[in-house]
């Protein structure tokens with residue numbers, strides 16, 4: 001044994017607060033949960049989008065949401081909780097209007113991701129996994145967003161904010177705090193975390209086509225190839 005201890009990045013994630021029974025789930029929500037189930041050959045395949053819908057309505061995975069999913073799917077509340085607490089995109093406690101993610105995985109770290117996280121934490125006055133007292137922001141350290149060509153990357157309600165600098169991050173947070181319009185660098189206008197969760201549940205808001213579908217850095221290789229007349233070898237040549 002090396003004596004090395006595994007360090008969790010989610011030491012204070014806790015569990016679902018079963019004493020917080022507040023809920024906004026109503027008949028409309030239940031009908032939408034059933035609508036999701038009807039989209040899948042196996043009912044329980046709908047659980048992940050159902051949990052996103054619960055979050056959009058209750059701002060977290062609520063005890064009432066767990067009950068509703070279990071009842072509709074005919075599974076136990078333990079099975080629903082087990083799934084909800086396995087994935088980090090499901091919140092166990094209420095979060096802010098805007099969910100800020102800062103990537104600190106290798107490439108973003110090399111480009112200043114950890115310093116970025118410290119700056120954002122200082123600016124908001126909260127630590128990772130906390131929410132500001134006014135309920136406007138929550139902060140999370142996120143793993144690689146598969147957007148390394150735009151490092152360092154932040155996310156707001158899961159939308160990309162590419163090539164961040166301390167100045168850009170400060171402006172972004174000021175704009176969100178003042179409810180000024182903010183647009184993702186490769187995505188839609190920013191709404192709120194709850195609205196984004198509704199889209200993730202499978203109820204589109206019509207904004208999917210806003211913004212570019214791919215950024216210049218991702219397309220650089222194909223542009224150089226096009227400029228030089230390079231093409232991929234035919235499958236038989238590649239053997």
Ligand code: FES
Pocket residue numbers: 103104105106107108109143144145146147148151153
């Ligand atoms: S390391 Fe940050 S997006 Fe890949």
